[in-house]
Amino acid sequence: MIEQVRNESDKPVLLLDAGGLLFERPMIPAPLLEARKIQAAGIIKAMGAMQYAAVGIAAQDLAVGLNFLAQQDDAPALPWLSANLESEAVPKGAIQPFILTRVAELSIAVIGLTDDQINTAPLSGPKDFRIRPWPDVLADTLKNVRGKADMIILLSSYPDEVNRRIAEEFEEISLIIQSGASTGAKALRLFGHALITQVSSRGQYLGRMDIDWNPSSRQWGQAAFRRHKEARGRLDRINWRLGRMEKRLDERERKENRDYLQLLAEKEQAAEEISRLERQVRTEQDQSSSYSGNFIALKVSLPEDPGVRKIVLQTRDAVNSVHKKTLEEAKRTGNVPASGPESAMTGWQACRSCHPEQTLFWQQTRHAGAWQTLEKARQQFNQDCLILSCDPADLRPGNGRQGQPAGRPAPGAQGRGL
Amino acid sequence: MNMNGKNPDTPLSGPGTLLLLVAMLFVLLHPAAVLSNEFILLYSNDNRGETEPCG
Incomplete structure (x- = not known):
């Protein structure tokens, strides 16, 4: 890209x-x-x-x-x-x-x-x-x-x-x-x-x-335009407050009212600023x-640089090998993980004898081929691709995370990363 | 030699004329470089360890 x-x-x-x-x-x-x-x-x-x-x-x-x-x-x-x-x-x-x-x-x-x-x-x-x-x-x-x-x-x-x-x-x-x-x-x-x-x-x-x-x-561009707009808004607010005070106070009272006099001074300042900014806005288009x-x-379909692709593949293989080693070590020490290829799960074949219909249905779903997808991508030992979240919050309807591996991207949003 | 001090029989050639022609051609074929402040900024952030999807 x-x-x-x-x-x-x-x-x-x-x-x-x-x-x-x-x-x-x-x-x-x-x-x-x-x-x-x-x-x-x-x-x-x-x-x-x-x-x-x-x-x-x-x-x-x-x-x-x-x-x-x-x-x-x-x-x-x-x-x-x-x-x-x-x-x-x-x-x-x-x-x-x-x-x-x-x-x-x-x-x-x-x-x-x-x-x-x-x-x-x-x-x-x-x-x-x-x-x-x-x-x-x-x-x-x-x-x-x-x-x-x-x-x-x-x-x-x-x-x-x-x-x-x-x-x-x-x-x-x-x-x-x-x-x-x-x-x-x-x-x-x-x-x-x-x-x-x-x-x-x-x-x-x-x-x-x-x-x-x-x-x-x-x-x-538009920096002066934006500040001009803000100053105009400020002037409008001052005018509104002055209008309210003028309804309440007669001319003599206004001359003695500190808030009124303060607002008048602010009005003058805002008007000066607006006039200065108007000049800036006029020149902004030429100078800014x-x-x-x-x-x-970044879609998966985009062409990739061969050099970068090589680095990504080498990294992916190295990560898969490290996870494989960890799993083999866990198996040797009897510390079998809860998920993944070396887990204590019996596998789908064991389900078939008692639940033939369900197994048949499951075999027709995309989920049945998920493992082959990982094998093909040489990611079958990568724990990031294997760990399924067991957080009940993930399975709650409407959270958009149902059944997603923990921390992994949602389908359709793939092609990210390097 | 005529009144201008030039010899009308001298042909329009020689190293000086050739150099002038080459210089004119160079100027015509290479317009003055325009100072440009235009560029493309590509930026990324928060890759967060992502390399590629699982499969």
């Missing part, structure tokens, strides 16, 4: 990931730890092959410790970004606060921020890092890129409300791509001078923005930067 976009347009492409790339949560169940680490290493390799310019670090990316990221030094190395992450455990330069990259005729700064909630969360690996709160570092980091960058992009794993505050406080940030905190997609929306966005989780979509940036104005954005659905 990425190659397709690169080939179909003569515009240069900047490829970024905001984080939350490697793990579902900071705590990984012990029996799945080894397989998850193999999976994460495969993802890092594939992202490097796809030539990502920068990747933000979200809290869950640190599930097995920071050193794990630094150890995955396959060329081309993945440029991990976090401006507020401190650690003695990794070599200097392994994690950078920001990168400056050249795209078209522009110098673009990309800064990473990691949610500091992870400082107190339990992890599966060593806590070989410390995350400083964003107000301690962001101003200094911006100072370092000021004058060097035509545009500043922030990759942040802080929640939406924090990113809105950042956008309002730091006018030089033009775009914030979120990760980590929520799973849903967020279409591009302007807060302060920055657009904020994120795509939905589990690699179902890729975000695309076509940008025409004016480094002189450094503002998205423009964009269009959409989310690209």
Whole structure:
């Protein structure tokens, strides 16, 4: 897909990931730890092959410790970004606060921020890092890129409300791509001078923005228009309140009423602001930067890069082998799992003698072929594909999760991930 | 030699003229590079360890 976009347009492409790339949560169940680490290493390799310019670090990316990221030094190395992450455990330069990259005729700064909630969360690996709160570092980091960058992009794993505050406080940030905190997609929306966005989780979509940036104005179109609209709304509210007071008070009383006089002053300020913004709106169309954005659905039918496909297949086989080994070990020690090929279940053949009709019906369903599907995909030992949720909440009608393997995608939404 | 100090018999050729022609051709075939600030940003987030579906 990425190659397709690169080939179909003569515009240069900047490829970024905001984080939350490697793990579902900071705590990984012990029996799945080894397989998850193999999976994460495969993802890092594939992202490097796809030539990502920068990747933000979200809290869950640190599930097995920071050193794990630094150890995955396959060329081309993945440029991990976090401006507020401190650690003695990794070599200097392994994690950078920001990168400056050249795209078209522009110098673009990309800064990473990691949610500091992870400082107190339990992890599966060593806590070989410390995350400083964003107000301690962001101003200094911006100072370092000021004058060097035509545009500043922030990759942040802080929640939406924090990113809105950042956008309002730091006018030089033009775009914030979120990760980590929520799973849903967020279409591009302007807060302060920055657009904020994120795509939905589990690699179902890729975000695309076509940008025409004016480094002189450094503002998205409609910024002044939006502020003008807000100021007009404020003026309408002031006028409404003044009207109410004028009905109650005569001319002499108004001159002595402090609230009335205060409202008059606010009205004058709002009118001045509106007139200033009207001038800005008139020039905005010529000078401001423009964009269009959409989310690209990553369907299984899309062509895949052979190099990336090879990495994904190698990773999948390695994960399957690790699970196979774990199951064999469990069988040897008598610790037989509750589900999967080595479980203590008797199998469908044992049901046939007493329930021939039900067995016949079941054999005609797609469920009867599920195991063969996994064998064909060489995923038959992968616990993530085998474990069926026994949480009664999953079987409750109307929750949309009935019978889905725990944590797995719903049918029809496949084709996600790398 | 005529009144302008030029020899009317000199043909329009020689290394100078050829160089001028080549330069003109170069300019015509290579329009000035346009400074562009247009680009495509592709972005992702929250892959959460997903590689591919089970089957």
